[in-house]
Amino acid sequence: MNKTLIIIKREYLTRVRKRSFIVLTLLIPFLFIGLAALTGLIAVGGSTGDKKIAVLDNSGGVFEKNLKASKHVHYVFMHGTLDSLKHNLDKKKYDALLYIPGIDKDLNFQLLYNEQIGITTEARITDDLNDIVRNERMKAAGISSEQLKVIEAESISLKVTNIQDGKESSNATAMIIGYACGFLLYMFMLFYGMSVMRSVMEEKTNRIAEIIVSSVRPFQLMLGKIIGVALVGLTQVLIWIVLFGLFAAIGIPMMTGGMAMQVDPASMNEAASQATDSAKMMQILHALQGTNWWLIAICFLFYFLGGYFLYAALFAAVGSLVNEDPQESGQYTLPITIPIILGFVMMSSAIGNPNSGIAIFGSIFPLTSPIVMMARLPFGVAADHPEQLIASMLCLVGGFFATTWMAGKIYRTGILMYGKKISLKEAGKWLMRK
Amino acid sequence: MLLSVKNLKKYYATQKAVDDISFDIAQGSIFGLLGPNGAGKSTLLRMVTGIFYPDSGQVLFNGEAFDMLKHVGEMGYMPEERGLYKKMKIGEQALYLAQLRGLSRAEAEKRSKDWFARLDMNSWWDKKVEDLSKGMSQKLQFVTTVIHNPKLLILDEPFSGLDPVNANVLKDEIFRLAKEGTTVIFSTHRMEQVEEICDHIILVNQGKKILDGTVKQVRQDFKENVFSITLERAPTALPEGIEVMKQQDNTLVFHLKEGESANGVLQYFIGQGYMVGAFSEILPSLNDIFIRLVQGTAAARAFQEV
Numbered sequence: 025m026n027k028t029l030i031i032i033k034r035e036y037l038t039r040v041r042k043r044s045f046i047v048l049t050l051l052i053p054f055l056f057i058g059l060a061a062l063t064g065l066i067a068v069g070g071s072t073g074d075k076k077i078a079v080l081d082n083s084g085g086v087f088e089k090n091l092k093a094s095k096h097v098h099y100v101f102m103h104g105t106l107d108s109l110k111h112n113l114d115k116k117k118y119d120a121l122l123y124i125p126g127i128d129k130d131l132n133f134q135l136l137y138n139e140q141i142g143i144t145t146e147a148r149i150t151d152d153l154n155d156i157v158r159n160e161r162m163k164a165a166g167i168s169s170e171q172l173k174v175i176e177a178e179s180i181s182l183k184v185t186n187i188q189d190g191k192e193s194s195n196a197t198a199m200i201i202g203y204a205c206g207f208l209l210y211m212f213m214l215f216y217g218m219s220v221m222r223s224v225m226e227e228k229t230n231r232i233a234e235i236i237v238s239s240v241r242p243f244q245l246m247l248g249k250i251i252g253v254a255l256v257g258l259t260q261v262l263i264w265i266v267l268f269g270l271f272a273a274i275g276i277p278m279m280t281g282g283m284a285m286q287v288d289p290a291s292m293n294e295a296a297s298q299a300t301d302s303a304k305m306m307q308i309l310h311a312l313q314g315t316n317w318w319l320i321a322i323c324f325l326f327y328f329l330g331g332y333f334l335y336a337a338l339f340a341a342v343g344s345l346v347n348e349d350p351q352e353s354g355q356y357t358l359p360i361t362i363p364i365i366l367g368f369v370m371m372s373s374a375i376g377n378p379n380s381g382i383a384i385f386g387s388i389f390p391l392t393s394p395i396v397m398m399a400r401l402p403f404g405v406a407a408d409h410p411e412q413l414i415a416s417m418l419c420l421v422g423g424f425f426a427t428t429w430m431a432g433k434i435y436r437t438g439i440l441m442y443g444k445k446i447s448l449k450e451a452g453k454w455l456m457r458k
Numbered sequence: 459m460l461l462s463v464k465n466l467k468k469y470y471a472t473q474k475a476v477d478d479i480s481f482d483i484a485q486g487s488i489f490g491l492l493g494p495n496g497a498g499k500s501t502l503l504r505m506v507t508g509i510f511y512p513d514s515g516q517v518l519f520n521g522e523a524f525d526m527l528k529h530v531g532e533m534g535y536m537p538e539e540r541g542l543y544k545k546m547k548i549g550e551q552a553l554y555l556a557q558l559r560g561l562s563r564a565e566a567e568k569r570s571k572d573w574f575a576r577l578d579m580n581s582w583w584d585k586k587v588e589d590l591s592k593g594m595s596q597k598l599q600f601v602t603t604v605i606h607n608p609k610l611l612i613l614d615e616p617f618s619g620l621d622p623v624n625a626n627v628l629k630d631e632i633f634r635l636a637k638e639g640t641t642v643i644f645s646t647h648r649m650e651q652v653e654e655i656c657d658h659i660i661l662v663n664q665g666k667k668i669l670d671g672t673v674k675q676v677r678q679d680f681k682e683n684v685f686s687i688t689l690e691r692a693p694t695a696l697p698e699g700i701e702v703m704k705q706q707d708n709t710l711v712f713h714l715k716e717g718e719s720a721n722g723v724l725q726y727f728i729g730q731g732y733m734v735g736a737f738s739e740i741l742p743s744l745n746d747i748f749i750r751l752v753q754g755t756a757a758a759r760a761f762q763e764v
Contacts, residue, residue, distance in 0.1 A: 030557050038546065231541030235602075238507045238535040239558040241527070440509065442539075 035252025224343030331394025390423025
């Protein structure tokens with residue numbers, strides 16, 4: 025059997041057999057879902073209970089007639105003077121006191137609270153009041169309530185279509201896919217790159233490196249390690265795809281079924297807003313179907329492997345430079361992590377403007393191209409500028425060969441150097457040796 | 459010759475680690491590579507094993523240019539700094555290293571089992587290296603070095619860290635392998651082991667070979683005409699031409715001056731009517747020779763311009 029294969033096999037098996045691999049692979053999707061749910065929860069965290077607002081209406085009953093309870097906010101109308109209510113308001117029953125001075129001239133509404141009611145509730149109350157004031161003004165201007173309904177019902181939907189192939193697209197969808205792909209690649213490159221580095225450091229400090237390289241070329245050892253870890257990454261992705269497939273096949277129908285029953289046609293307003301929401305959802309779903317998944321999948325695989333190989337070689341070289349002191353590694357990894365982080369920053373910019381100069385540069389420059397190009401792809405780069413995609417791929421392959429060649433030179437010397445701290449300048453000199 | 463090293467050179471930025479060294483090793487011999495710390499032994503061995511490329515010079519293995527990938531199965535190398543994967547199971551580790559040396563998995567498994575049985579290591583198979591003591595992992599290291607039956611076995615300080623019992627176990631294995639035709643290169647700075655084990659030695663200092671020969675020959679070459687004589691009683695007078703170095707009761711250790719013969723000394727004592735109980739020449743130990751040759755050169759190599 026080929027020696028590199030033996031090394032790949034060992035690197036792969038020792039990692040996959042570890043308990044931590046199995047646990048992490050199964051846990052990470054749940055962690056992500058949990059994280060998403062948590063952020064969702066925190067975002068709507070303000071409305072953890074319904075607010076009850078006492079209202080003192082001095083407008084002559086206009087608000088009392090029109091101000092209806094909406095989501096999470098209930099209004100209870102009171103009578104008396106502002107001062108007496110201020111003092112006698114039941115703190116346990118009401119969260120705040122809303123004072124309405126009138127509807128014609130004086131529009132200095134006041135909200136007096138015992139405890140902060142939060143920005144969401146505040147915005148909702150302002151909206152409710154504004155609606156009523158506007159309606160009253162329209163009535164005063166002579167617009168009937170039927171006309172009003174017609175005005176309000178009008179809501180547009182913007183369909184975005186590619187001129188050339190007539191395919192529908194959605195920037196929102198592209199953004200989601202772009203972010204997801206870019207972020208995944210960023211994670212993979214950092215995580216597995218570091219894994220390669222740690223493993224090289226371990227072999228060096230364990231001193232087994234010298235024994236192995238008396239049987240195989242250092243380059244074979246490095247390559248075997250990099251490929252072995254890549255296979256571990258692919259295995260992980262495969263497991264996630266299978267998990268996601270199972271979830272899609274079993275989980276989603278259950279959830280959407282549940283949602284359909286929950287739809288509550290209570291208030292017209294909400295139903296209307298839901299209608300536009302679902303129209304938007306339909307548009308996104310439509311665009312998802314319109315997205316060229318094959319292209320994205322193939323490119324993802326290409327950039328995943330290309331980007332990983334490029335960085336893993338660099339990480340391996342860094343690992344070979346580190347001595348016993350693991351703290352040293354930080355100093356050497358910085359020049360490698362900076363371009364990865366830079367790629368991440370460029371990705372955010374590229375998603376905002378997929379054809380800007382910086383996006384084009386970032387998606388061709390091999391150190392950032394995996395992340396940035398993956399983020400641009402859903403915006404149709406492949407169809408609009410195929411030459412950029414080809415240039416990016418060629419540069420990545422070239423970059424991969426260049427870094428692997430460099431890393432091989434540094435690695436084979438570094439892995440046998442002990443004691444002395446190696447400066448990057450010195451490591452640079454090793455590149456020139458035969 | 460199994461191994462011929464010709465004019466090997468390796469210069470580092472600050473020193474000449476190996477500076478024009480040549481030697482030959484005959485098939486089946488035990489060859490001692492001696493030298494003080496930092497003499498360049500490890501660098502020399504790394505070039506012989508193909509880990510380093512020499513700056514110039516040649517290594518011939520069985521008469522052909524040495525190529526690590528081609529001769530990987532015929533060489534076993536145990537470096538001074540031992541190394542094993544700490545978290546890997548011992549059995550798997552032996553199999554892995556044997557496969558890297560070119561054995562098939564089945565063959566590797568069979569031989570590992572044999573070796574483990576011979577050195578009482580059977581119970582270790584599923585343990586991890588981190589569970590082993592230093593001496594135990596040393597034994598394992600040795601097994602992984604010889605498992606593929608190399609023609610040339612290179613051992614760099616094989617006994618360091620071993621207790622006398624385990625050192626003897628290892629020594630016996632080395633002798634057994636040598637008897638079966640394995641050539642052994644044995645690098646050390648522990649002279650008593652060399653005298654006991656090696657046939658042929660070279661001494662390296664500051665990157666240069668300063669001594670080459672069989673153990674017997676080297677000791678002859680460095681003899682200083684020192685003899686020991688035991689008489690029935692302590693002598694009252696001494697012959698011309700000797701210089702007593704030590705006297706213990708009736709035993710004299712003396713240095714024979716240039717131009718005098720041992721027979722003359724014997725004749726003198728016999729003529730005086732002494733009974734001679736014992737007479738022998740004292741050859742210098744390798745340790746003495748080593749110290750004499752190395753002493754005076756800077757203990758730690760000074761950095762020099764190349």
